[in-house]
Amino acid sequence: MINNPDQFNQNIETNEEAPYFIENFDKQLELYKFKNVKQSRNITYQYFKRSKLIIDQRYVLKEEISYSSYEYKCKAYDNKSHQDVQINYYFFYSQYQLKEILKAIEIQKFLNHENIEKIYNFNFTSYPEINEMYVVSDFMQTSLNYIIQSEQQLTEDHIKYFMYQILRALHYIHSAKIVFVQLEPKLIKINSDCSIKISDFIWCIGNQNQEIETNYVNQYYYMSPEYIVEQMGTEKSDIWSAGCIFAELISRRKLFTGYEYPQAITQILKFCGKQNEEDLKYYKIINRERLLKSMPKEKQISSLQAYFPNANPLALDLLGKMLTFNLDKRFNALECLQHEYLADLYDPQEEFTCDQEFDWSFLDQKLTEKEIIMRLYKNQLFFQEN
CATH class of the missing domain: 1.10.510.10 (Transferase(Phosphotransferase) domain 1)
Structure with a gap:
């Protein structure tokens, strides 16, 4: 976990020490992109009820939704989009959990339907160990x-x-x-x-x-x-x-x-x-x-x-x-x-299908933990650039 977010950001900006997990990632993602992701986050501690969470300052935590040993859900206000969102804060204990989160993010990024939850953003919040992250999605009552x-x-x-x-x-x-x-x-x-x-x-x-x-x-x-x-x-x-x-x-x-x-x-x-x-x-x-x-x-x-x-x-x-x-x-x-x-609700003109099939090949590759993390970082870039 980040014990001092300010010092963490300073290290990235001055390039005093490149993150250890980048070195062996086959250069899949340029280091400067990784820095940009880190620099774009105005992370801060937010104490909310039973938890101390590390969340971007744009989000103001408002209400607890649910809590478990591996996931914390809360309602928040997004000062950038000016709307309520839901934040799912995850605590990882295994590579399996990382892989399942990756799968969910890839799928929800791919799907686009009004009756399917939409993901707007996500960030890792722990360093050097990747064991915490949060996902921002639609808030429903x-x-x-x-x-x-x-x-x-x-x-x-x-x-x-x-x-x-x-x-x-x-x-x-x-x-x-x-x-x-x-x-x-x-x-x-x-x-x-x-x-x-x-x-x-x-x-x-x-x-x-x-x-x-x-x-x-x-x-x-x-x-x-x-x-x-x-x-x-x-x-x-x-x-x-x-x-x-x-x-x-x-x-x-x-x-x-x-x-x-x-x-x-x-x-x-x-x-x-x-x-x-x-x-x-x-x-x-x-x-x-x-x-x-x-x-x-x-x-x-x-x-x-x-x-x-x-x-x-x-x-x-x-x-x-x-x-x-x-x-x-x-x-x-x-x-x-x-x-x-x-019959009184169904209209063939209003129903639509996905224009392509989801690519499951990444799950067949027996990804290592580092490869899973790299794919998560690529997705993180996607959300921040869009």
Whole structure:
């Protein structure tokens, strides 16, 4: 951590000692650019509630949003853009965390959609060890999780508008060959005008079923069966997650509450009913056999109307298409948008896809920690130059 920011800046300006980690970075970034990045920061200590943060003076911290051992979120005012922003202050403990932050920044820099959180800036704040940084993004007033758990009345129009925005964001994300993987209400930010933005792209994978890190998954409430059983994430997996959120908006309670694998898959099988071998063709033989043994005898335990007795029949029809066990039969995002339930909101002229696919090749290169840091510095330059 920087113990004396003034002395740090002075050393850079006088070039008394070039940062040690530049020497072995294969000259990927000229030292003068690195200096310019450092010189452009008017960093200062800001004491806020329980934390001492190192933040650019342009940001005035206003309100704590959340706090954990590795991340601090707060609301701030940007004196340059004259708007409220959210600052996510990260504390790193491993190369894995650095890589996940890099992935999220690369993805959110690439995507451009009104229902997706936008990143405006980020900076490293520790030296010589790279173990702290902050990211500046859109400020949203609350999360969908808070709304669901509150006593706020949700009308049919509310639910319909929320789902429309979630699905159009997923349609755009999937067109870039990105799978969100762990979509849940707390990652869907919302303002008082009911506009939403999907945030936190740390868990994303490519559509070619890249390896998913599962060590940090501690709940399965919104996970698709293929993810739970096979750690397989596809675009249709996001639709399952969106379906779970849809059901929660209707009933104001979680549809599935299994905290661990056995309970989670048992609840899903009970909800979906008996499946045949064709429905399980994407599962490995050993897992297929286990699932068949666990199947309920009935084709479906009860109708969706029994689960949600007061729900709109059209809403339940769409929900059923989203929560289909068979991947081939489950709707994709565009099919959901075109469903009759969303007919009064969906306009093909207003929907658009990403004009190119996201390049995942940097994740296949087995980057070293220094290479990850260099890519982060390049991204830092991008935000400061734009």
